[in-house]
Amino acid sequence: MLEVRDLSKAFGGLKAVDHASLDVRAGEIVGLIGPNGAGKTTLFAAIAGFHKPDAGRITLDGHDITGRPPHRICAAGMVRTFQITQPFARISVRENIMVGAYFRTADRHEAANLAEAVATQVGMGNQLDRPGSDLTVAGRKRLELARALATRPALLLLDEVMAGLNPTEISEIVEVIREVRKAGVTILLIEHVMQAVTSLAERVYVLNQGRMIAEGTPAAIAEDPQVIEAYLGHGAAKVMRA
Amino acid sequence: MRNLALAAALLAALIYPLLVPNYLITVGMLMFFTAFLGQSWNVAGGFAGQTSFGHAVFFGVGAYTSTILHVSHGWNPWLAWPVATAMGGLVGAGIAFLSFRAGLRGSYFALITLAFAEVFRIVANSATFTRGGLGMLIKADSRLENFQFTTPIAPYYLALALCLVSLGIAWRLTRGRFGARLVAIRENEDAARALGIDVFAEKVKVLTLSGAMCAAGGTFYAQKYLYIDPSIAFGIDKSVEMLLVTMVGGAGTIFGPLIGSIVLTAINELTRNAASVFPALKNVQPLSLIVYGAMLILIVARLPDGFASLLWRRRHA
DSSP: OEEEEEEEEEETTEEEEEEEEEEEOTTOEEEEEOSTTSSHHHHHHHHTTSSOOSEEEEEETTEEOTTOOHHHHHHTTEEEOOSSOOOOTTSBHHHHHHHHHTTTOOOHHHHHHHHHHHHHHTTOTTOTTSBGGGOOHHHHHHHHHHHHHHTOOSEEEEEOTTTTOOHHHHHHHHHHHHHHHHTTOEEEEEOSOHHHHHHHOSEEEEEETTEEEEEEOHHHHHHOHHHHHHHHOTTHHHHHHO | OHHHHHHHHHHHHHHHHHHSOHHHHHHHHHHHHHHHHHHHHHIIIIISOOOOSOTHHHHHHHHHHHHIIIIITOOOHHHHHHHHHHHHHHHHHHHHHHHHHTTOOHHHHHHHHHHHHHHHHHHHHHOTTTTGGGOEEOOOOOOGGGTOOSSSHHHHHHHHHHHHHHHHHHHHHHHSHHHHHHHHHHHOHHHHHHTTOOHHHHHHHHHHHHHHHHHHHHHHHHHHHSEEOHHHHHOHHHHHHHHHHHHHHOTTSSSHHHHHHHHHHHHHHHHHHHHHHOGGGGGSOSHHHHHHHHHHHHHHHHOTTOTHHHHSOOOOO
């Protein structure tokens, strides 16, 4: 469904993403992990049209979307959320989600209905009238998810929806994400909470210093010496094996 | 309940000029006219968060377009009115296109609008088709079919109608997709982009609308006062006035500009009369500016959502 080939993006002299490739097939949940500063968010932003890649190609369902603006990419069925949540602070949760829903319909009632349905889906059904600025961290993460879902995407890019949540909240949102996938949405997620990645993702990509260093099932990735070294430092793999 | 209150207010506005002396009719006309101009600013500055310091550019374009067509080319001003309105929209689209293509946001956008207004003022001051600094005089021919008025009642009702149209536009914005997108852009541009909003296109659209509305006001002004010059049309005073009434009343609300306009017009008239009651104030002129300034400080510090937030408790933190 999503194919990224040899994507590169540099900021000045820093190669944030360096010839990275990845594939997401329809119906999958794919994880993207890597140490801090590995370039995950930059890769996401480039895929979603927020950064113009310097080189490489991104195709969605066979259509080239490289360098297209975000609203075009959204129209093609792919939408992102933000690691640092960006709620529309001064409007209600309902109105926040309706902004997403208006992408599919111009009708106010339809948009409101869709917003309510999505809010219920992510467990915010009782918070519809609260302003965006009133939400807890967990609430904001759910709101990010809800707004993105309201655009009716085929592929959802989730950037650290679990960062900053407590274990109960994490298991709740893991459930929500499972349900979203069951409803037919393919998911690519950046995540630091390894337990969540292991329980959700079928396949995991590991990015380090802008390069894709490994790909495989969560179990295989955890054993990969290159991955261990990326996280724990040079020579760590040997120590672990000993 | 609220509908009843609005109906009563509308009825009061309709019969008001039949009950009061001419002076108060003109004050009422000014209230509604300023509220209309404020709403044109509010559409872009309040709802979409695109703060402009140079809305006079649209006002002036409207005033000059209709006046040039009327005075220099013999058009009927009623016919020139829609053309002037369209010109305002065109200039709005042009300024938006140039500024937003260049990625200007926030205070940079505000400054560039100020610069545009100044450029237009200087051009109007030096070009021959605008008669330069002399300004343009519209020959008095007080017939309604000539868009001129013999009594203060006609312009009062026209200003009221303009104000009602602008309220309708603002109301539509709070109820529909376009308005929801504008608010999303105001609240967070990146999030708006991620949710599939073509931020650039929406901003150009809203400035087109705002510019057209404001230009329509420019023509009305020219026909009411029969004289415009570069600083009346493009001066900073008009820009500030539009921004001020909206901020005082409540930016991004339907009734904000109207409330602000009522408050500021009342202060303006009261302070003007205060000097005749208290001779000591004669040398403190214009007193209204001092009161405006003090009030703006209070509003920004204590009531950032304007007077409208006192009437309708908004739900923000």
